[in-house]
Amino acid sequence: xxxDKKTILRAKTKLGDKNALLIAEILGVEKFDxxxxxxxxxxxxxxxxxxxxxxxxYYMHCFGCGKTVDVIEAYMSTGRxxxxxxxxxxxxxxxxxxxxxxxxKTKRAYRYPKPEPLGDKTKVYAYLEKRKISQKTxxxxxxxxxxxxxxxxxxxxxxxxxxxxxxxxxxxxDKSKGDxxxxxQKGADTTPLLFNMNRVNTTMPLLITEGELDCAxxxxxxxxxxxxxxxxxxxxxxxxENWDWLEQFDSVILCSDNDEAGNKMRKEVSTxxxxxxxxxxxxxxxxxxxxxxxxxxxxxxxSKEQVLNVILNAKENPIDTVIDFADIQAIDLADMDxxxxxxxxxxxxxxxxxxxxxTIVTGINGSGKSSFLSQLVCNSLEQGCNVFxxxxxxxAFQQKTWLNHILAGRYxxxxxxxGNIEYFKVNPTVQKDIDKWCAxxxxxxxxxxxxxxQDMLDTMEAAAxxxxxxxxxxxxxxxxxxxxxxxxxxxxxxxxVRQLISFAVKFQVAPILVVHPHKIET
Ligand SMILES: [Zn+2]
Numbered sequence: 001x002x003x004d005k006k007t008i009l010r011a012k013t014k015l016g017d018k019n020a021l022l023i024a025e026i027l028g029v030e031k032f033d034x035x036x037x038x039x040x041x042x043x044x045x046x047x048x049x050x051x052x053x054x055x056x057x058y059y060m061h062c063f064g065c066g067k068t069v070d071v072i073e074a075y076m077s078t079g080r081x082x083x084x085x086x087x088x089x090x091x092x093x094x095x096x097x098x099x100x101x102x103x104x105k106t107k108r109a110y111r112y113p114k115p116e117p118l119g120d121k122t123k124v125y126a127y128l129e130k131r132k133i134s135q136k137t138x139x140x141x142x143x144x145x146x147x148x149x150x151x152x153x154x155x156x157x158x159x160x161x162x163x164x165x166x167x168x169x170x171x172x173x174d175k176s177k178g179d180x181x182x183x184x185q186k187g188a189d190t191t192p193l194l195f196n197m198n199r200v201n202t203t204m205p206l207l208i209t210e211g212e213l214d215c216a217x218x219x220x221x222x223x224x225x226x227x228x229x230x231x232x233x234x235x236x237x238x239x240x241e242n243w244d245w246l247e248q249f250d251s252v253i254l255c256s257d258n259d260e261a262g263n264k265m266r267k268e269v270s271t272x273x274x275x276x277x278x279x280x281x282x283x284x285x286x287x288x289x290x291x292x293x294x295x296x297x298x299x300x301x302x303s304k305e306q307v308l309n310v311i312l313n314a315k316e317n318p319i320d321t322v323i324d325f326a327d328i329q330a331i332d333l334a335d336m337d338x339x340x341x342x343x344x345x346x347x348x349x350x351x352x353x354x355x356x357x358x359t360i361v362t363g364i365n366g367s368g369k370s371s372f373l374s375q376l377v378c379n380s381l382e383q384g385c386n387v388f389x390x391x392x393x394x395x396a397f398q399q400k401t402w403l404n405h406i407l408a409g410r411y412x413x414x415x416x417x418x419g420n421i422e423y424f425k426v427n428p429t430v431q432k433d434i435d436k437w438c439a440x441x442x443x444x445x446x447x448x449x450x451x452x453x454q455d456m457l458d459t460m461e462a463a464a465x466x467x468x469x470x471x472x473x474x475x476x477x478x479x480x481x482x483x484x485x486x487x488x489x490x491x492x493x494x495x496x497v498r499q500l501i502s503f504a505v506k507f508q509v510a511p512i513l514v515v516h517p518h519k520i521e522t
Contacts (some may be wrong), residue, residue: 001101001159003086005248008203011093012058012071019071020053022092023060026074043067043222066312067222072201077224079140081160081198101159113165113188116144116152123149127170131213132299137220141196143212145170153212155230156198157191158245164190164230166212192238194227197245201225205251207281207311208269210262214255214295221299221307233261239272246273253314255281257294270317279314339471339510342379343372353510355470358501362515369514370394373473374402376512381441385470388463390445390456392479399444407434443467451481453496457503464507474500476514 012019020037023029029051032039037053040046041062050064059070069077071092075085083102090097105112124145125135144152146167155164165185173181184190195212196219207226209215215228229238233256239246246252252273256262270278283292287301299307338352353359363369377387391399404426405413412430415422426434443463449455456474463469474480482492500511 001083001099002244002248003083003097003202005203007095007097008072008086008089011089011095014093014095015058015071015089017053017055018092019058020060022071023053023069023074026071026078027069029060041065041067065308067308068204070201070203073204073224076199076201081156082200082202083158083160083198085201103161104159105161106157106159107163107191110163110191111187111189113162113185115154115162116146116165118144121145123170124151127151128213128216131217131296133213133216133220133296137216140219141212141216143216153195155191155193155195157193158198160198163193164188166195166230168212190230192230192235192241194238194242195230196227197242199224200227202245202248205253206246206249207253207255209255209295210257210265211294211296217294217296217299217307218255218311221304221311223308223311229265233257233265236265236268236272239269250277252278253281253311254278255283255295255311255314258283258285258292262294275317278317280317281310281314283310337508339380339383339385341376342382343375353471353512355508355510356505357510358497358504359510359512360515361512362517364517370402370475371406373475373512373514374406377403377442377471377473378406380471381438386441386443386468387471387473388443388445388460388467388469389473389475391473391475392451393475395447396444403442404431404434407438440467443469451479453480453482453492453499456480457496457499460503460511461507464503464509470509472509472511474511474513476516478516 015022017037021034024032024034024039027042029039029042031049033049038049039051040049041051041064043062044065044067046064051060051062053060057068057070059068061068071089072082072085075088076082080088083099086097087099121135121138121144124143125138128138128143128151129135142154142156144154146152149170150167151170153166153168154162155166157163165188166182167185168182169180194208196215200206201224204225207215207218207223209218209226209228210233212228215226218224218226229235231237254266254269256265256269266280270280281295283295283298284302284306286292287298287306290297290301292298292301295307295310298310333351336352336354338354340347340352341350361369361373377389380387389399394402405424408426408430412427413424414427416425417423445456445459449459460469460472463472477493477496480496482489482496497513500513503509504511
């Protein structure tokens with residue numbers, strides 16, 4: 001059964017400060033000051049009281065070790081179940097509530113397991129002691145021992161009814177010898193409940209672990225609101241089975257193993273339970289060179305304090321697609337890499353063509369776009385930045401002519417005569433110097449190659465990787481093959497621009513896309 005959380009809150013509100021008195025009495029808080037409602041924390045050693053009542057939350061909180069306890073949890077810590085603790089709370093608050101389902105077997109035609117008799121536990125105590133789990137915790141979790149000296153894990157449902165019984169050997173399991181690691185009671189049905197779920201306070205954060213002994217490790221360390229999934233990391237049926245119960249928690253902490261299955265479980269479970277309320281326990285990779293696989297190993301090689309610490313400091317579940325403003329590195333523009341255009345006024349306005357950004361150059365025909373771009377290419381080379389250039393309208397030799405004239409400067413461009421026609425050409429010795437200076441730094445897209453956007457991007461990627469090109473000039477958007485149907489054309493153009501931006505970011509380069517104005521206002 002599920003006890004309405006609103007009624008629980010109503011009971012706590014009705015009790016008011018009496019919550020603190022009850023908690024202090026149940027836990028035997030030393031030096032309890034009933035006026036200021038604080039005392040010595042029962043969960044860690046201290047001389048000055050830091051275990052203080054929170055009037056708004058109706059719980060006691062320790063500012064030393066971070067532990068939070070309400071009446072329900074305090075009462076449960078004495079070995080009671082959640083339903084018993086809620087009854088205790090309701091009785092004190094004089095709230096009537098129907099606990100009719102408590103202890104009632106509600107599943108029809110279900111073969112409930114037979115409880116293993118509570119007898120000798122020597123072997124189980126000894127084995128779990130080796131794993132740093134005390135007799136107190138073994139008894140708290142009602143772990144028993146069967147005739148074959150195996151550990152017995154009792155799974156109770158939320159009505160405190162024994163619904164599933166699981167076993168495991170009380171010694172190290174050697175899978176290579178074909179030992180069974182665990183099994184359920186023969187002749188009984190199974191339901192994927194959560195181990196220890198009937199001793200969980202639904203108004204507090206829930207810790208979900210990957211195995212009974214990890215759950216035991218959490219409890220041993222003082223974190224009582226813990227359960228274990230029933231059938232390992234790869235089985236998620238418990239989510240469906242306990243959905244309504246799980247829906248009650250405002251906060252869930254996941255502690256899966258430090259392995260592939262554990263990572264998968266973490267992802268799957270947080271997605272299904274809701275990333276906004278799920279946090280993760282970050283286990284240390286190793287302690288003193290000892291790799292840490294799960295919570296029980298952290299207890300074994302580390303300490304109770306370390307276990308409690310990783311649980312209380314569980315990490316938020318980040319949304320992969322956002323970043324905290326505070327985590328964004330502040331950047332000094334002067335430190336950002338990029339290419340200066342060499343045009344004073346433009347550099348004043350833009351600072352640089354920053355790597356990782358796409359620049360669009362536009363202007364009507366004859367407005368000097370090509371001269372501007374050629375100048376930019378030369379300035380880029382001068383700054384030691386390699387260049388890739390694509391011109392959809394000029395063949396390679398004409399691109400060379402444009403660039404030559406700028407690279408040579410007017411004193412090295414001579415007038416020649418072909419018959420009675422005069423033309424200009426770079427002085428051949430200077431041409432050699434220019435070619436030498438540009439060699440392996442300036443790359444022109446070959447004539448006769450594909451004009452498909454994808455081929456262009458592939459070539460640019462190769463030029464960025466192989467030649468380390470930083471400036472990419474794509475002149476121009478309409479000369480690329482964007483499809484013949486108008487709708488395709490817009491989609492493909494949009495897509496190409498997006499890809500260019502990703503390309504700029506991925507390779508930290510500065511692409512320039514030349515775009516002709518769509519309509520010219522006269
Ligand atoms: Zn404390």
